[in-house]
Amino acid sequence: MSDPTSVELLLVEDNPQDLELTLRALRKANLAARVHVARDGVEAAEFLFCEGPHATRQFSRPPKVVLLDLKLPKLDGLEVIKRVKGDPRTKFIPIVVLTSSREQRDVVESYQLGVNSYIVKPVNSDHFSAAVRELGTYWLLLNQPPKTNA
Amino acid sequence: MHNEEQLKASLKENGDLKAALDEHAIVAITDPRGRITYVNDKFCAISKYSREELIGQDHRIINSGHHPKQFIRELWETIGRGRVWHGEIKNQAKDGSFYWVDTTIVPFLDENGSPRQYVAIRADITTRKAAEETVRHLNADLEQRVKERTAQFEAANRELEAFSYSVSHDLRAPLRAIDGYSQAVLEDFAALLPEEGRRHLETIRQSAQRMGELIDDLLAFARLGRQELARRPIDMADLVRRALADLEFATRDRPVEIQVGALPECSGDFVLLKQVWLNLLSNALKYTRKRAAAKVEVGCLTNQHEQVYFVRDNGTGFDMRYVGKLFGVFQRLHRAEDYEGTGVGLAIVQRIVHRHGGRVWAEAAVDRGATFYFTVNGNPNP
Structure with a gap:
């Protein structure tokens, strides 16, 4: 894992x-250098809101993208989305969303809460690798985020 | 003399009328304050009081306490003003039992226009009231039962949703691991594996992917049962054009002659009926794949009762002995090596058609093509 202040x-x-x-x-696509992993919703929220073990992080240096599973221990994915998109510092x-669920209500609720994209993880690993590679390339290299002045 | 005879005749007629009235009705007379001055036998019989017990008593002796004060007040106001009152009253007999009477109270006025006496004529309607009460109870009971059944049904539905959600989410993860790690071995250790080992890993991957497809199709099939039907007029010709456009990839590399006849409009769910055409047309394209001159015909047979849409192909067909299995979930009449598929497509077709109140059936012969027919009109069958 990389230096958490420069996580992308x-x-x-x-x-x-x-x-x-x-x-x-991500490694095969050369995109793994600045990845931080959270294993549940609470870890994700602590990272994004610069709390707990991430208290030294700064809101002015947000990750370029969050790849988020929906079904998570402690705090589920939809709850994480609600908090992040509902807070002016992180919205x-x-x-x-990168999930197994193709249930319409998950898709609809995720978009209602303001997610930027919703991807169903393919079973076929070739498709899965391609999806992760394209996602990473798009959000880390192509997409232009707004300048943060927080 | 003449007058006396007339008077006698008149009295006789009055007597006859009273006798007839006493045979039919419960009759009582009260003074202006409601004190009983006359009762007939039927009044005594139904109230179970003797005449002696009743005469001179306040009429309230048979009050049941059932009616609100307002009801009684309005009754007295009506007859006090010299108007006839009509209504249904619940009374209480001497032994405490209750009876219902359909009642007409007629006030008779003195020369000053004040009530002189009230004549009440009643009919026993206790049996009818009891029947009404029973009907009310039965209705309330039925409503309660419907409510309970609905709650049970909703609970079952929620369980089913939770089940399919769990299938959707939890069964895919291990499949991704099986496929992903097999792929990782193939990528990282291919050089260490003999040819047969690599082939086995490929088979593991194919099986995992196939199970993924089965899960997806089964979930799609299950969802059909829950989805609301959005009926509107459907241009079937347009729907078939759209379905064929979606299937363009299947005809790109081979010549298929597709004939589309006249297709009348119908009433149905756009998305679901498109799925019917997609499944039937993709089947027709799939099972004509080995034909040098593949032919698919789409049309509609109209008789006076219904419109029967059909898709006919000159493909591999099937043995009519197994037609009963054709529309079952995961039922296949062909080997996976010959024709790919999960065996859910026609089950979906059947479920959609049935939900539209229609019928679906097929005719075929081995190696001589198949025709699938369906109707969508009729009463919706959710």
Whole structure:
């Protein structure tokens, strides 16, 4: 894991296999250098709100994107989205839902809460790797975030 | 003399009328303050009081206490003003039992226009009231039962939703791991594996992916049962054009002759009916794949009762002996090596058609093509 002050991608994933496979796909795409991993919703919230072990982080240096699973221990993904998108200090941070669920109510609720994208994890690992590579490339290299003055 | 005879005749007629009235009705007379001055036998019989017990008593002796004060007040105000009152009253007999009477009270006025006496004529309606009460109870009971059933049904539905949510979310994760780690072994250790080992890993991957498809299709099928039907007029010709456009990839590399006949409008759910055409047309394209001159025909047969839409192909067909299995979930009449598929497409077609109140059936012969027919009109069957 890299220096947490220069994290570009926050990966929130509780399933160890999915985590390993996602990191593997990011590594193959040369996008794994500045990734921080949170294993549940509370860890994700602490990181994003510069609390607890991340108290020294600054709101002025947000990650370029959060890849967020929905079904998470402690604080679930929808709750994390609600907090991040409902707080003026964090609402511009792009959140991409990366989940197993194709249930419409999850999709609709995620968008209602303001997520920037919703991706269903493909079972086929070729498709999965491609999805992670394209997501990473788009959000880390192509997308232009607003300048933060916080 | 003449007058006396007339008077006698008149008295006789009055007597006859009273006798007839006494046979039919419960009759009482009270003075202006409500004291009983006359009762007939039927009054005594139903109230279970003797005539001696009643005469001179206040009429309230048979009050049941059932009616609100306002009701009694309005009754007295009406007859006090010299108007006839009509209504249904619940009374209480001497033994405490209750009876209902349909009542008409007629006030008779003195020369000053004040009530002189009241004549009340009543009919026993206790049986009818009891029947009404029973009906009310039955209705309330039925409503309660409907409420309970609905609650049970909703609970079952919620459980089913939770179940399919869990299937959707939790069953995919291990499949991704099976496929992903097999792929990782193939990528990282291919050089260490003999050819057969690599082939086995490929089979593991294919099986995981197939199970992923089965889960997706099964969930899509389950969702159909919950989805609301949004009926509106549907241009079937347009729907078929759209479905064929979506399937363009399946005909890109081979010649297929597709004939679309006249397709009348119908009433139905746009998204669901498009799914019906997509499934039937993609089947037709799939099972004509090995034909040198593949042909698919779409049309509608109209008789006076209904419109029967159909999709006909000259493909591989099937044995009519197994037609009963055709629309079952996960039922397949062909080997996976010959024609890919999960066996859910026609089950989905059948469920959509049934939800529209229609029918679906097929005719085929081995190696001589198949025709699928469906109707969508009729009463919706949710």
